[in-house]
Amino acid sequence: MATVMTPRRLQVVMAVLIAIAIIERFAWALRRGLVSQAGEAHQVAIAFAEGRGFSDPYFFGSEPIAHLLPTQPLLAAFVYSAFGTQSIASKILLQTISCGWMTAGYLLFFRMFKRLGVPLVPRLAAFAFLCVIPLFMGPESLDFRYWEGGLAVVLAIATLDRIVRFDSMGANACFAARLDLAALLAATVFVNAAVGLGLGLCAVIMASRRWTMRRRLETGAVSAVLLAMMVVPWALRNDAVLGKPVLLRSNAALELSVANNDIV
Incomplete structure (x- = not known):
């Protein structure tokens, strides 16, 4: 074919x-x-x-x-x-x-x-x-x-696609391309923390194999800053209207329990 x-x-x-x-x-x-x-x-x-x-x-x-x-x-x-x-x-x-x-x-x-x-x-x-x-x-x-399920799926697959791409490229990853990965990781963590953290671990494994320490630190720092730019305004809003600076979702622990426990 x-x-x-x-x-x-x-x-x-x-x-x-x-x-x-x-x-x-x-x-x-x-x-x-x-x-x-x-x-x-x-x-x-x-x-x-x-x-x-x-x-x-x-x-x-x-x-x-x-x-x-x-x-x-x-x-x-x-x-x-x-x-x-x-x-x-x-x-x-x-x-x-x-x-x-x-x-x-x-x-x-x-x-x-x-x-x-x-x-x-x-x-x-x-x-x-x-x-x-x-x-x-x-x-x-x-x-x-x-x-946000559809958005989360798109972000997750796009992030994983970048990780696979960088793993095949070896050390040949320019800063702009790594910035793209950092932004996708930050957005995925914000939209779906469980999936984002799992993909973050995948990125760490890939970077430890393919990138220098400087590139790992640069990409991680950029991703952390971008994530903070999304989380901080939301946490400030939650502190103002709810009295608690909820970083992401107030019932994240309950959702994880329901999703992974057949008894609940």
Whole structure:
């Protein structure tokens, strides 16, 4: 297949698969009337759009919160501010953003496994399976509009792709490229600390094998500064409205326990 699949033909095949994936997700959403109820993140987006701040996750007047991060809910809030909380335009735009996270994630997976040396046939088969078979229809059609899952997946795969790339490059990594990795690591830790810290360990292992001590320290310091630029304003906000400088999420420990404990 690799001998007959030209780059142009591969682009066309992948474009068709992506179009099928997006049509399926939109059809799923339209069949449900583009319903927008998606739990606390949806309510917080509405509250922010209506000028009530990052608050009211359960009902009107339920106070400011820090168990969600100011990421995807804020993006949804900006859409609501521009087009209204109940408009068809808002729902279609948010559905498009959700499909955008899905598409970016699948394309990054495809590229990363190419870097790892996986042949074209299994890569394309896996890509087609993810696009056409609705394994994650609910999250890809609804949750990614308001929750940070889609953003977290894209950041995580992009970061891992950079780590794999640098591992294959050896010591040939310019400062701009390392800055890119530092920014991705910082953003991933902020959006999903568990995944970000795991990827940080992967980066440390790669850097210890491929980079000089100076390059390791430079990249680590830049990543720490960038992370602080995201965390500090959020912590100050939480200290002002909640009385505690919550660094990321106030219920992170509970979520880790629920996600990794079958009894809970």
